[in-house]
Amino acid sequence: MKQLRELVTPFASVAETSALPGGDLPWLQTLRQQALTQFSSAGLPSKKEEDWKYTSLWELSQQAFTHDAVNTTIAAEQCEKLALLDDAYRIVIIDGEYVADLSQLDGLPSGVTVQPFSTSLAFVEQQLGQQVALDKVGLTALNTLLMKEGVMVHVATEIVLDKPIGLLVINSGATTNLATHLRNMIVLDANAQATVVEHYAGVGDGVYFNNVVSEVVLAEQAELFHYKLQQESHHAFHVATIAARQAAGSQWHTQNITLGGKLSRNDVHSRLEGEQSHTTMDGLYLLNDEQHADTHTRIDHLVPNTTSNELYKGVLDDRCHGIFNGKVIVHKDAQNTDSNQYNHNLLLSRGCAIDTKPEMEIYADDVKCGHGSTVGQLDMDQLFFLRARGLDEVTARSLLTHAFAEDVLERIPSESIRQALSAVIEQCLPRGHK
Secondary structure: OHHHHOOOOOHHHHHHHOOOOOOOOHHHHHHHHHHHHHHHHHOOOOOOOHHHOOOOOHHHHOOOOEOOOOOOOOOHHHHHHHOOOOOOEEEEEEOOEEOHHHOEOOOOOOOEEEEEHHHOHHHHOOOOOOOOOOOOOOOHHHHHHHOOEOEEEEEOOOOEOOOOEEEEEEEOOOOOOEEEEEEEEEEEOOOOEEEEEEEEEEOOOOOEEEEEEEEEEEOOOOEEEEEEEEEOOOOOEEEEEEEEEEOOOOEEEEEEEEOOOOEEEEEEEEEEOOOOOEEEEEEEEEEOOOOEEEEEEEEEEOOOOOEEEEEEEEEEOOOOEEEEEEEEEEOOOOOOEEEEEEEEEEEOOOOOEEEEEEEEEEOOOOEEEEEEEEEEOOOHHHHHHHHHOOOOHHHHHHHHHHHHHHHHHOOOOOHHHHHHHHHHHHHHOOOOOO
């Protein structure tokens, strides 16, 4: 209980006084009570926990967060400017509240449902919480206790969605120290295919807290292209979990891009539960100033004949700190597993730091697995080559840095999404020091 007494924000009391959705649903009240019991017992994770040894939540614990947003408005023009894609279905959440007027859900095909989480509770009852564990060290229990809004996406059997679904989450900056707890549920039935883009953006440079859990359920032969762009304020806290359960023949292609946030933590987890299922798990983190970004991934190969491919890259500058911990577990009897996991980092200053730890636990004997990591600086020979051809040093360094980061984006099959993300990243890339 010591950790809870140190918390400035009384999260448990907030749960008692807030108007959370589903107050009349016994099953949801039971789930929230289980989350309250877990959070009251464990509190926030500390650096004593192995998965949190490089990340302290002390500063988060000392913030006095509010859960009541003031009335705010974002102009449609500003929303369009923040949106990553023009040609997409879109659901907009501002300061934790669904905004119907700025969302674009007209023309959804029959059999496709995209709606706010708060109005989808009857549908998510059987799936909610099945991909994540309340007792896992982290903030999942806190999210389950206080989850209020988010998005529910359901694509029925055999439907191939014609354009992406965008979730645009905006912090307007109008409410100081606002905390939001968002829950997203993405369910694809057999042979369905869809693209979902989660985009978290902050207006201004205020302090706030986004606590997000996204659950993914893929039935047989379903395929999901799933992208997440975190573009929060440089004083924001962003803690997120994305967890997927995959049936036979399903494919989950996920890419996680971290740009903003003073402190960010991303946990990405896939459970390959059916043969011939596949996970592509890629990511990119671009850090500067004193940013702290912690990425933990986990892929569980639970049955024979499954595959996974993972590539994370980081570009670090100034006095930032990055952490990558990737774990692949090949369970007993998961023969014929084929898995590759790599993490590469580019350090642009002497003051930045990276802790990288790719891991593999293999309990089957007929597998093909490889993993590794690298940490380095800009190649001086390549820099000299570009300088010799007339480029100034700043431009040459920028070009080399962009080429390093672009390697991850090239794995995105959609040209429109690839170009949109590339344009955002181009504006955020540090130039590097002499």
